[in-house]
Amino acid sequence: xxxxxxxxxxxxxxxxxxxxxxxxxxxxxxxxxxxxxxxxxxxxxxxxxxxxxxxxxxxxxxxxxxxxxxxxxxxxxxxxxxxxxxxxxxxxxxxxxxxxxxxxxxxxxxxxxxxxxxxxxxxxxxxxxxxxxxxxxxxxxxxxxxxxxxxxxxxxxxxxxxxxxxxxxxxxxxxxxxxxxxxxxxxxxxxxxxxxxxxxxxxxxxxxxxxxxxxxxxxxxxxxxxxxxxxxxxxxxxxxxxxxxxxxxxxxxxxxxxxxxxxxxxxxxxxxx
DNA sequence: GTCCATGTTCTTTA
DNA sequence: CTAAAGAACATGGA
Numbered sequence: 547x548x549x550x551x552x553x554x555x556x557x558x559x560x561x562x563x564x565x566x567x568x569x570x571x572x573x574x575x576x577x578x579x580x581x582x583x584x585x586x587x588x589x590x591x592x593x594x595x596x597x598x599x600x601x602x603x604x605x606x607x608x609x610x611x612x613x614x615x616x617x618x619x620x621x622x623x624x625x626x627x628x629x630x631x632x633x634x635x636x637x638x639x640x641x642x643x644x645x646x647x648x649x650x651x652x653x654x655x656x657x658x659x660x661x662x663x664x665x666x667x668x669x670x671x672x673x674x675x676x677x678x679x680x681x682x683x684x685x686x687x688x689x690x691x692x693x694x695x696x697x698x699x700x701x702x703x704x705x706x707x708x709x710x711x712x713x714x715x716x717x718x719x720x721x722x723x724x725x726x727x728x729x730x731x732x733x734x735x736x737x738x739x740x741x742x743x744x745x746x747x748x749x750x751x752x753x754x755x756x757x758x759x760x761x762x763x764x765x766x767x768x769x770x771x772x773x774x775x776x777x778x779x780x781x782x783x784x785x786x787x788x789x790x791x792x793x794x795x796x797x798x799x800x801x802x803x804x805x806x807x808x809x810x811x812x813x814x815x816x817x818x819x
Numbered sequence: 820g821t822c823c824a825t826g827t828t829c830t831t832t833a
Numbered sequence: 834c835t836a837a838a839g840a841a842c843a844t845g846g847a
Contacts, residue, residue: 549825603824622826623844636823636844650838660826696837705827760827762846781825802839804823823847831839 548620550679550710551753552764552772553604556626558697559766563606563628563650567643569597576638579656585665587639590614596643603675603709605664614667620655621661627653628767639663652767675709679746682708688739691731698734699727700801711746714759717781717806719746721788726814727798727805752777780806 548556572588574580580587606626607619618626627634641652654663677686681763690707691698699709702716703757711719722728723745725738734742750803758764761782765771775782779789784797788808798805 550823619826622824657845658824660842694836700837703826714825717826759825764825801837803826821847824845827842829841830841831837833835833837 548604548622548624548764549712549715549754549758550601550604550750551715551774552758553601553606553620553710554754555758555766555772556620557599557601558604559768559770560626560628560652563767564599564643564652566595566597567645567648568593569641570644570649570690571640571642573640574638575640576659579638579654579659579662581662581664581765585617587663590616590665591641600671602785603678603705604712605671605675607666607671615671616663616665617671618663619661621656621658623658623763624654624656624661625763625765626767627655627769630769632760661679672709674706676705676707677709679710679750682743684740684743685736687743688734688736691739692735692758696730696731697728697800698725698731699803699805701731703801703803710750711802713805714761714778714781715746715749715753718753718779719749721780721806721808722749723814724811724813726812727800727807728814761780780808782806 569591572591574587596607596608597611600607605619607615607617609615629651636657637653637655639654643650694701699716702711723742753774758772759774760771780795783795785794788795791810793808793810795806796809
């Protein structure tokens, strides 16, 4: 469910309900989702004011008034809800906030439990994460791709190389850039890195504007699904015509993940112009 | 019953 | 040694 555009949309949907408010109560229903093991979230959060809610890669970071922070990772099926009428199944954590007047409840649910809540204390929020896709310079992306012989698809999924892309947006970006997913990352030229950088930004911006993609699970904190799935060019469209050239979209497996591309628009060998 | 799923991490293999 | 492929995690939908 959650790649950069979905996480960004969730942040936008929870921030106005949390910023400036103070934590009044914390209920942990399944301690295993809190990491590291053994941290007592109620003790750490009780009475703290939320100063900021940010995104870094796919992490949702909450900054507290004592300089400490935590982040939530949604994994595959994680979801944050504000004041939902019907409590969702697999709700592992609830946080009540108020500013004396208005009160709100933030609930974290996650059936598959690949996500979690990570206490950082005063540690860095971006350990293990590469640059932001919306900010990285093409020269920096090129330099990072040159360091690995992996297929481009696998390299772009690596959060330490670039942080925030997932299976949907890598496929969509590669199609927009006209690059084959199996092309070795180290063989991408500087010129093509510029194309790729531009394609990634355009794809992510359009997806954020549409509120992300909803395939099955994703919704923002108000329960609103995304709309970008209607604009997918290749992801989930195996056998259907490529919107650019009408050739059937092909599905292969790369780095253990289903991978969609157009064999015509994304030739394995660079086309000469 | 089978296969698949928007992610990450640990283990095994080359 | 490093890099990359594969398995594992847990649940639910088609």
